[in-house]
Amino acid sequence: xxxxxxxxxxxxxxxxxxxxxxxxxxxxxxxxxxxxxxxxxxxxxxxxxxxxxxxxxxxxxxxxxxxxxxxxxxxxxxxxxxxxxxxxxxxxxxxxxxxxxxxxxxxxxxxxxxxxxxxxxxxxxxxxxxxxxxxxxxxxxxxxxxxxxxxxxxxxxxxxxxxxxxxxxxxxxxxxxxxxxxxxxxxxxxxxxxxxxxxxxxxxxxxxxxxxxxxxxxxxxxxxxxxxxxxxxxxxxxxxxxxx
Numbered sequence: 001x002x003x004x005x006x007x008x009x010x011x012x013x014x015x016x017x018x019x020x021x022x023x024x025x026x027x028x029x030x031x032x033x034x035x036x037x038x039x040x041x042x043x044x045x046x047x048x049x050x051x052x053x054x055x056x057x058x059x060x061x062x063x064x065x066x067x068x069x070x071x072x073x074x075x076x077x078x079x080x081x082x083x084x085x086x087x088x089x090x091x092x093x094x095x096x097x098x099x100x101x102x103x104x105x106x107x108x109x110x111x112x113x114x115x116x117x118x119x120x121x122x123x124x125x126x127x128x129x130x131x132x133x134x135x136x137x138x139x140x141x142x143x144x145x146x147x148x149x150x151x152x153x154x155x156x157x158x159x160x161x162x163x164x165x166x167x168x169x170x171x172x173x174x175x176x177x178x179x180x181x182x183x184x185x186x187x188x189x190x191x192x193x194x195x196x197x198x199x200x201x202x203x204x205x206x207x208x209x210x211x212x213x214x215x216x217x218x219x220x221x222x223x224x225x226x227x228x229x230x231x232x233x234x235x236x237x238x239x240x241x242x243x244x
Contacts, residue, residue: 004040010116013063017043020055022125024239025132027060027118028159029140032082035075036063039137042229050233056240058125062117064140065110079143080106099198100168107167111147128153131239135159135184135232137224138194142166145202148181149174157235160185161224164194165202172205179210184235186228188220 003018015037026046030038043059068076081104114134122128132155134144141163148158149171158181165171183206187199196217206213218225 009060009062009120011113012065012117014117015040015061015063016121017047017059019053019058022058022127023056023131023241024053024156024236025058025060025118025121025125025127026236027062027114027132027134027144029062029079029114029134029136029143030064030077031136031138031140031162032078033068033073033076034137036077037061039140042224045229046233046236049229050236052240053233053236057236058121060117060121062114065113066106079110079139080104082139099194100165100201102166103170104167107143107146110143111150114143114147115151129155131156133157133159133232133235133239135161136163137161138163138222146171149177152177154178154181156239157182157184159183159228159232159235160202161228162187162191162194162199162222163202164198165205175205175209177209178206181211182235183211183213184216184228184231185213186216186218186225186231188218188223188225190220191222193222 004015005018006015013036028039028043039061047053064077064079066078068078118132134148134155136144141160144158145160145163148155185203187196189196203213203215214231216228216231
């Protein structure tokens with residue numbers, strides 16, 4: 001694997017797999033309660049299974065700004081607080097539309113912090129948004145969806161692993177800006193944290209906007225299946241320069 005380093009970029013601590021001759025930047029944001037290096041193994045797998053990515057793809061894993069140590073999760077981080085009791089009530093009641101009304105107070109702040117990471121790395125690597133893919137898992141996928149909806153110009157692709165539709169009053173009016181954007185979205189049919197039906201609502205928003213959505217439905221829970229990682233590889237591939 002290429003060199004892995006931990007450094008501060010903007011206001012966030014980040015784990016970075018640095019390419020020697022970067023042609024593409026991939027930003028992967030972890031989920032609620034995970035440590036900041038939670039998705040590093042996914043990045044390593046992307047490089048190991050695609051040797052042509054080594055030394056050509058830089059992958060950054062920002063650490064969420066909030067510590068969950070006070071909740072008994074010493075290594076846990078979060079992009080914004082979650083009302084776990086309310087989320088459990090939504091899941092138990094099956095009233096998934098309630099999630100759409102969620103508008104986390106700290107979402108704009110976290111979005112700005114990750115955008116700062118992206119712009120600083122782009123300047124350092126001499127890359128731009130057309131050479132950048134953003135993705136995430138669970139809460140991290142909601143964050144990068146929000147970032148992509150607000151971004152101008154858009155990234156080259158969006159990866160949503162086990163995400164959901166929230167902040168609908170803000171997201172839906174911005175959704176038309178996703179027209180033509182390649183999106184990989186995966187979700188398990190037995191997801192016990194973010195129900196499959198809610199993920200389908202997000203998919204429908206993407207499709208209605210004219211995004212090039214690749215929706216991967218899999219039999220499983222709140223996780224990232226191999227086929228979703230493979231689809232992410234296929235999203236990266238076109239951004240690499242072809243040999244003469």
